Amino acid sequence: MKRCAMLAVVMAMVALSGEGRAADQAWTGQWIGVSQPSEPNQWICYRKTITLDDKPTAASARIACDSKYWLWVNGELVVFEGQLKRGPTPSDTYYDTVELAPSLQKGANTIAVLVEYFGRPSFSHNSSGQAALVFELSTPGGKIVSDKTWKAKINPAFGTTDPPLDNFRLPEANIRFDTRQAMVGWNGAGYDDAAWPAAVEFGKPPAKPWGKLYARPIALWKDTGLIDYENAAELPAAGRDEEIIAKLPYNLHASPYLKIEAPAGKVIKLHADNWHLYGDRRTAELHRHEYVTRQGVQSWELPGFINGHEIHYQIPPGVKILELKYRETGYNADFVGKFECDDARLNTLWKKAERTLYVTMRDTYYDCPDRERAQWWGDAVNEIGEAFYVFDAERGPMLAKKGMYELANWQRPDKVLYSPVPSSPPPSWEDFKTNKLGQSGYWGRELPRQMLASVGWYGFWTYYWYTGDKQTIVDVYPAVRDYLSLWKLGDDGLVIHRPGDWDWTDWGEQKDVAVLENCWVYLALKAGVAMAKLTGNDSDIADYQRRMQSIEANFNKTFWQGDKYRDPKYKGQTDDRANAMAVIAGLAKPAYYPAIKQVLKTQQYASPYMEKYVLEALYMMDAPAQAIDRMKTRYAEQIDDARTTLWEGWGIGDKGYGGGTYNHGWSGGALTSLSQYAAGIAPTSPAFATYHVLPQPGSLKKMHSVVDTPCGLIDMTFKREAAQTSITLVSPAKTVATVGVPRDRAVKTITINGKVAWAGGAVKALPEGVRYVGADEQWIRFEVIHGEWKLTASE
Incomplete structure (x- = not known):
């Protein structure tokens, strides 16, 4: 099937099964949580150990929560910040689909999920009012679902910074993570969760307050993993009174990471450079976060993200810095244009x-x-x-x-x-x-x-x-x-x-x-x-x-x-x-x-x-x-x-x-x-089945433009020299393009792929696949089928 048709089918399928409608397939898993009341900026840890007779060839998990989750399987991070902000409607919730087969093994497998519950009104998320998780894993051997056999516990290390707090429009809070209270290794396979309480069941979807569940219509984030800062070689090996400025390659969504050796009780502060420009204003109040050390060697990564060109670490004296890194995450699409x-x-x-x-x-x-x-x-x-x-x-x-x-x-x-x-x-x-x-x-x-x-x-x-x-x-x-x-x-x-x-x-x-x-x-x-x-x-x-x-x-x-x-x-x-x-x-x-x-x-x-x-x-x-x-x-x-x-x-x-x-x-x-x-590239019918290339160079003498379309890549190069203007076009299959030679300069002749096609104001013999459309004050236009074309105009 050609690319045009394939993408049309993909877009239609997403429209029918994603944003517009809730999932047709019934859920058997329970919404689960803890017995304590839900509170803003509450973080809940979930664990479940399962046994598989064989390593599965396919194992698709459907996961939803209020508000965000991080997923580990056998101690391996599989999803960094899953779950879309709620909701597809004022009453409902999105869910993710994640393939877990590569992370599962024959025998015992440990599933660990950290859920962040925003729990406050905002301009980008509709809180359900109840922190909870629902999970369903389908394998060839059957389903594993969330229920009261799971373990669930509030993570005591997470809290909120003292004022000034972050912007009232944001659902995410300023995090204060006190690692002295952390449950070290809780997301790994060998952790003993025997003392953890059983999860509390709240009902199966579409139970209220979460409502119907809609399939996530966009991919999980792009994720670079942990990488070095641009000035990694210049970063200090120990804390100091001045801020440590770690440089990013450009403005991005960054999750700062640190590995240190420290005494207990030291407070490390994190924020981006934009906080200094306008982030402490009442109308802005950007995110800033804190990490409280425990004794010894330790590492921590900020869940979620802050953005900017620099990450500023305030690491006090007495702390040995072993590593400073960051993770970039972002919308999952390719830069093609x-x-x-x-x-x-x-x-x-x-x-x-x-x-x-x-x-x-x-x-x-x-x-x-x-x-x-x-x-x-x-x-x-x-x-x-x-x-x-x-x-x-x-x-x-x-x-x-x-x-x-x-x-x-x-x-x-x-x-x-x-x-x-x-x-x-x-x-x-x-x-x-x-x-x-x-x-x-x-x-x-x-x-x-x-x-x-x-x-x-x-x-x-x-x-x-x-x-x-x-x-x-x-x-x-x-x-x-x-x-x-x-x-x-x-x-x-x-x-x-x-x-x-x-x-x-x-x-x-x-x-x-x-x-x-x-x-x-x-x-x-x-x-x-x-x-x-x-x-x-x-x-x-x-x-x-x-x-x-x-x-x-x-x-x-x-x-x-x-x-x-x-x-x-x-x-x-x-x-x-x-x-x-x-x-x-x-x-x-x-x-x-x-x-x-x-x-x-x-x-x-x-x-x-x-x-x-x-x-x-x-x-x-x-x-x-x-x-x-x-x-x-x-x-x-x-x-x-x-x-x-x-x-x-x-x-x-x-x-x-x-x-x-x-x-x-x-x-x-x-x-x-x-x-x-x-560059002049735009569709003239839906999905670029027909399109035009009508450059308006003005003062420009060279342009190169690439546009991805449902039918494939359009690649256009425009060059203007002393007495000659050329347009080179690579046009994808199943398209027809109208190419216009600009008339902001006098045009005596036009060749197409080396053959004279227009001269003295009249059309000459045209190459196969080319049709003369007409001329006006701005362009002399030709229609071309897919392929590679070079139009050269001489004065």
Whole structure:
């Protein structure tokens, strides 16, 4: 079976068995735990010894818990941080499937599981209120399941640091591990657990409070194992009064490790470099952790992760350092996509955007990996668009699919969509809306413009267009339709403003909300039409089109002021975002483009979130040189900065917005602009069955771009010399590509694979597999089947 078809089948199977529906197979294992009440930041150890007649050839385990687990088999670490944050719906839980056959042996086998229970409300996890584990292992000889024959005990070594605590939005706590209380070797085969109490049974799935169990739709984390720091040779051999700074190769999810020889009672502190920049602010309060020594040689690894460019160890004098290492874990997809050009600054920007994207991917898309770790959908929309140009086409899109199901499944009874989800719904909506709950970690507020982006052209529809995954759209469309029904038109034929629960449009100043809101609604309705057609809901189309036509009829006569877009009621400075979005939505007439381009030269109010759309608008108006100039100007400080990721605002900490993180998911839109528009690679039908390569080089003379698609790799090289421009394309099987030779320079002849195909404005003999499509002001276009093609244009 060809790759296109295989990936389509994979995506459809995941849609049917993963995010959208709970497991069909019944569970026989019991939810088990301890008799003591569940408390925040509680860590529970589980053990079970089983006997197998033979080493199994296959042994699949299904595992779920609230909230995270680490799994050992016969003393070997098999899973480092399993379990996705809860939940796929407000009532339910995910489960993992893990193949254990390689770790099992004939005879006695010891299974040990450490469960971390968050136990508090947050912006990224919905606590069930009860710490527990359920486990089922299927072998050729039968099932081994969790029940009261297992042993379970609270790990007394785990506690929480003294204040200041971590951010109220996070479910994970600051860990204080006192190894003097540790049960040394508890996860190994030879440990004596005879004195441990039996586990308490709480019922079989779908028992409450955990609900139905949904299959984990993304892979377990990539895991490097323990590796050396970049400056390992320079790290000291003994503790000291100053911090020990261990350098990472780039911003990443790190689990610090130490091996030391120490007297008892010494306190070692751990945090990342970002804690010093903004992590001790009330709005940030990043994670920091502590380890208390026992007498002698000992080692410890932080479960979970912190992120940054450096790990700072505070190891006091009197402690001998034997090893300092770290483990990198992260979202499990391959880095396949590339963009390289002859402008080193743009290469740096693209790579920083790539790294920013990856560090904001884990259980969900994140806004930031330190302060919140939450799936804000304004960030997610930008991240989804970038991911198609960075990762492999099979696993890369899975996080977007998961997020789409979550957004739809968490829709409120009043049809409102909101994010971040999963999160913790407030116990009292009235108290939440009146802010009586304060900074409690509960969430349920709608940000209307973000939700429009999510269900619209750049959110759900972009996912479908790049993957061809129809079933996911079928499943989420009812939620989209319900949400779009909330948006009404006024007597002026334009959108009635919906403030939602947080009337947020973008960070920064000078936001022309009325113009922006009409653009976002129009794009959401446009996607609604496309989704309704795709899913067979044709009866919905007329209403969407009626509202679109009304916006079309009234938008320009209300907002176009002759040289710019402005709401007549708006009193601030002319908004670059609003003018760009008019182009993006297709509401701006081409005759307005020169004036809009001038606005985008002088106005710079967009945050990095909305800057993506400003840059895209410039490319859509055939202004690639201006797009590159603006890109390099706006991101100049970030390009020059030594850090490997892009910021929440145009500054860090107090100079930024909303906390000023130096790694923020929404900030990498320039990556999409360069891959999709500068290199010009984008699908023209679902899943790249047809696509175009329409370069807009601007000032660039060389570009190399690689994009993985459901049909295989697209590899394009663009070169421009004194009087010649060439495009070399390697196109995958089962695709048809439209390749455009740019007309920003005079073109006299075009050869394709060495044969003259176009000269003097006329088509000549074409190679087999090539068809002339036509020409306009920007490109001379040819359609080519799969294979390797070189188009050379001479002046």
